[in-house]
Amino acid sequence: MTLKRISVIITICFFAIGLLVGQANALEGSYKVGAVFSVTGRASFLGDPEKKTVEMLAEKINATGGIKGKKLELVIYDDEGDATKCNLAVEKLITRDKVCAVIGPSLSGPSLAVISVAEKYETPLVSCAASYKIVYDEKTGKPYKWVFKTPQSDSMAVEAIYTHLKNRGINKIAIMSVTSGFGASGRSELIRLAPEFNMNIVADEKYGPKDTDMTAQLTKIKGVAPAAIVNWSIGPTQVTVTRNWRDLGMAGITLYQSHGFGSRKNIELASGAAEGVFCPLGACNIAELLPANHLQKSVTMDYMKNYMAKHNEPLSSFGGHSWDALMLVVDALKSVGCDKAAIRNYIENQKGFVGQHGLFSFSPDDHNGLTKDAFKMVIVKGDDWALVD
Amino acid sequence: MEKITLASQLLQYFITGLTVGSVYAMVAVGFNIIYNVTEIINFAQGEFVMLGGLIMVFLHVAMGLSLILAFPATIVLVTLIGILIDRLAIRPIRCPSVLTLIIATIAVSIIIKGTASFIWGKNPFDLPAFSGRNPINILGAVIQPQYFWVIGFLVVTAVALSIFFDRTIMGKAMSACADNPNAASLVGINVKQMVLLSFALSAAIGAVAGITITPISLMEYDRGAMLAVKGFGAAILGGLGSFPGAILGGLIMGSIESFGAGLISSGYKDAFALIVLLVILFFKPSGLMGSVEISRIKRF
Known part of the structure; x- marks a missing residue:
C-alpha cells in the first residue's frame, strides 16, 4: 500500500514540476505555421535538412520571446516525396490545423500538385522546390496569387x-x-x-x-x-x-x-x-568565403554555425531554402499577424529581404524574388570551395 | 588532350560493362542459390549488397579495422543477417506457399532498408579503394584497380561455389534439396538446415558484391532494390537456377548497358538490356543455360 501511495505521490510531483516549468516558459497564444517536407523517401536528402533547419529556427525564435510575444508553433508533415500525400497534408494543415501559412513542399512535382489547394483555400504557400513553373501560371503569364518559392530557378x-x-x-x-x-x-x-x-x-x-x-x-x-x-x-x-x-x-x-x-x-x-x-x-554554401561587408555574411554565418553545432553534419543548400521560406513568413507574421491575405501582400511587396540564398525582392510579377546574381561561381580548390571572379 | 580512338573506346565500354556485370552476376548467383533450394525469389537479395557495403564502411572507415579484418567480419555479419531472415521471416510461416514466402522476402527488404536508413542516414558513403585510386592505362582505355577486384571476386566466388556444390557433402546435399526436397529428406538430409544454409550463402555473396562495388559507386541505404532488379534480370537471362547462366547473364547485361550507353543512347541503356532479355526469352523461354525439363517441375 505504502509503496503504491509513494509512487502515486512521486508521479503527481513530476506532473506538477512539469506544469510549473511549462508555465514559466509559456508564451501567450501562438502562431501556427504549417510545413510539408519529403523527410523520408526518395527525396529525403532535401526534406531532412529542411525539417532540421525549421525546427532549429522555431526553437531559437521561441527561446528569444517568440513573435511579438506569441509562440511560433510548427506543424510538420512528411509527404514522402509523393504528390498525393503532399496534397492531403497541405489540405489537412489548412483545414484541420488552421495554419497561417504553409512552407514546402521539398520537390517540384508535389509543389505543382498543391498550387490548386493553396489557391482554393486562399492560404499563402512558400515552396522550397526549384521549378519556375511553381510561380508561373502558363495561362495568365503571371505568378499564381498565393504561391511563392525560395530556391533559385x-x-x-x-x-x-x-x-x-x-x-x-x-x-x-x-x-x-x-x-x-x-x-x-x-x-x-x-x-x-x-x-x-x-x-x-x-x-x-x-x-x-x-x-x-x-x-x-x-x-x-x-x-x-x-x-x-x-x-x-x-x-x-x-x-x-x-x-x-x-x-x-x-x-x-x-x-x-x-x-x-x-x-x-x-x-x-x-x-x-x-x-x-x-x-x-548560393551564398549559404560559402558563408565563410564571403567578404565581411557582404550583405548576407552575418545571416549565413549564423545559420552555418548553429546548424553545424546542433547536427554535426555539413550544411547543404536545401536547408537554406526552408530557412528562407520560414523567415519570410515569420517576418510577415511580425508585421501583420495571422491574417492570410495580409501575409500574402506583405511577402509580395517584400524588398531586399536578406536570406540564405540571396536578396529577395518580390513583386506581383515575380514570386521568386531572385536573379542569377543569387548564384556565385565557385571552384573546388584544396578540398574546399573557392570563389571565382 | 589527344582524341581517343574508337578501339580504345570499345575496350573501355567492354571493361566497364564487365565490371558492372560482375556485380549483377553476383546478385544473380545469390538469387539462384535460394531459388534452387526453396523455389522462392528472395527480393531482399539487393539489401544484402547494400548491407555489405555499409557494414564494411562502418567497420573499415568508422571503426578503423584493417581491410583484411573488416572484409571477413562484414561477410560474417551479413551472413548472420541472412540466417536471421530465415529463422525469423521464412521458417515461422505456417503452411508456406511459394507466393507467401516471396511476399515475406519483400517485407524483409522493406524492413532492412528502413533500419539501414535509421542507422546510417540517407547520405551515401564512400569506401577507400582496396589498392589505391591510380588508374591503369591499357591501350588507351583507363581502368581503375578496383575493377580488377570486382571481376576477381566474381571469379573467386564462382570457383568456390563450384567446388562447394561438386566436391563437398554439404554442397551435394544442397543440390539434392534443389532437385527434390521430399526425396532429399527421405534419405536423411535436413532440408530446413539446407534452406538456412542457402540464405547464409547468398547473403555472403551479396556482401562480397557490396564490399567490392562501394569504392566505385558509393553506397546508400536504398541502392539495393535497383541492384536486385538488375540481378534478377541477369538470373532470368541465364536461366533461373543455373550458376554458369547467372554469371553469363550478369556479364551480358552489364556489357549491353555499357555498349548501348556508349554507342547508341545513354538514355535508353536500361531498355536495351531488357529488350535483349525479352528477345532471348522469346527464342529460349528457359533462359540461356536453363533447361525446360527442370523449369517444368518447379512450382514457380
Whole structure:
C-alpha cells in the first residue's frame, strides 16, 4: 500500500514540476505555421535538412520571446516525396490545423500538385522546390496569387554557368544529366538557353539515379572532345561522374556541376577527384568565403554555425531554402499577424529581404524574388570551395 | 588532350560493362542459390549488397579495422543477417506457399532498408579503394584497380561455389534439396538446415558484391532494390537456377548497358538490356543455360 501511495505521490510531483516549468516558459497564444517536407523517401536528402533547419529556427525564435510575444508553433508533415500525400497534408494543415501559412513542399512535382489547394483555400504557400513553373501560371503569364518559392530557378544556374563559359571563350560543350525530375528540368533549360549564349552542345548523355558507373557516357564524350562538360544531377551519381571523369584523365575538359553539388560532403566523397570542378552556389554554401561587408555574411554565418553545432553534419543548400521560406513568413507574421491575405501582400511587396540564398525582392510579377546574381561561381580548390571572379 | 580512338573506346565500354556485370552476376548467383533450394525469389537479395557495403564502411572507415579484418567480419555479419531472415521471416510461416514466402522476402527488404536508413542516414558513403585510386592505362582505355577486384571476386566466388556444390557433402546435399526436397529428406538430409544454409550463402555473396562495388559507386541505404532488379534480370537471362547462366547473364547485361550507353543512347541503356532479355526469352523461354525439363517441375 505504502509503496503504491509513494509512487502515486512521486508521479503527481513530476506532473506538477512539469506544469510549473511549462508555465514559466509559456508564451501567450501562438502562431501556427504549417510545413510539408519529403523527410523520408526518395527525396529525403532535401526534406531532412529542411525539417532540421525549421525546427532549429522555431526553437531559437521561441527561446528569444517568440513573435511579438506569441509562440511560433510548427506543424510538420512528411509527404514522402509523393504528390498525393503532399496534397492531403497541405489540405489537412489548412483545414484541420488552421495554419497561417504553409512552407514546402521539398520537390517540384508535389509543389505543382498543391498550387490548386493553396489557391482554393486562399492560404499563402512558400515552396522550397526549384521549378519556375511553381510561380508561373502558363495561362495568365503571371505568378499564381498565393504561391511563392525560395530556391533559385534552374534557368538561373544555367545562366550563371553559360556566362562563365562564355567569359572563358568556350562554346563547344557536352551535357550529362540524371534521368530524374531534377536532371530532366536542368537538361531542358541547358538546351533551351544554349542558342542565347551561343553554346554548341555536341553530346547529350543521361544516366539513371542509381547507376553504378558513368564511364561509358564519359568515354563517348571523350570521343567528341568538347571543351567543357556540364553535369546536372543530385545524390551519389554526381560524385561518381566526378570520379570517373578524373579516372579517365579528362581534366583537360573542364567539368561544371549544377547547384545540386552544393554540399562539402560531395567534395569529401569524391576523395580528391573534385579538384578543379566549377559549380554555381548560393551564398549559404560559402558563408565563410564571403567578404565581411557582404550583405548576407552575418545571416549565413549564423545559420552555418548553429546548424553545424546542433547536427554535426555539413550544411547543404536545401536547408537554406526552408530557412528562407520560414523567415519570410515569420517576418510577415511580425508585421501583420495571422491574417492570410495580409501575409500574402506583405511577402509580395517584400524588398531586399536578406536570406540564405540571396536578396529577395518580390513583386506581383515575380514570386521568386531572385536573379542569377543569387548564384556565385565557385571552384573546388584544396578540398574546399573557392570563389571565382 | 589527344582524341581517343574508337578501339580504345570499345575496350573501355567492354571493361566497364564487365565490371558492372560482375556485380549483377553476383546478385544473380545469390538469387539462384535460394531459388534452387526453396523455389522462392528472395527480393531482399539487393539489401544484402547494400548491407555489405555499409557494414564494411562502418567497420573499415568508422571503426578503423584493417581491410583484411573488416572484409571477413562484414561477410560474417551479413551472413548472420541472412540466417536471421530465415529463422525469423521464412521458417515461422505456417503452411508456406511459394507466393507467401516471396511476399515475406519483400517485407524483409522493406524492413532492412528502413533500419539501414535509421542507422546510417540517407547520405551515401564512400569506401577507400582496396589498392589505391591510380588508374591503369591499357591501350588507351583507363581502368581503375578496383575493377580488377570486382571481376576477381566474381571469379573467386564462382570457383568456390563450384567446388562447394561438386566436391563437398554439404554442397551435394544442397543440390539434392534443389532437385527434390521430399526425396532429399527421405534419405536423411535436413532440408530446413539446407534452406538456412542457402540464405547464409547468398547473403555472403551479396556482401562480397557490396564490399567490392562501394569504392566505385558509393553506397546508400536504398541502392539495393535497383541492384536486385538488375540481378534478377541477369538470373532470368541465364536461366533461373543455373550458376554458369547467372554469371553469363550478369556479364551480358552489364556489357549491353555499357555498349548501348556508349554507342547508341545513354538514355535508353536500361531498355536495351531488357529488350535483349525479352528477345532471348522469346527464342529460349528457359533462359540461356536453363533447361525446360527442370523449369517444368518447379512450382514457380
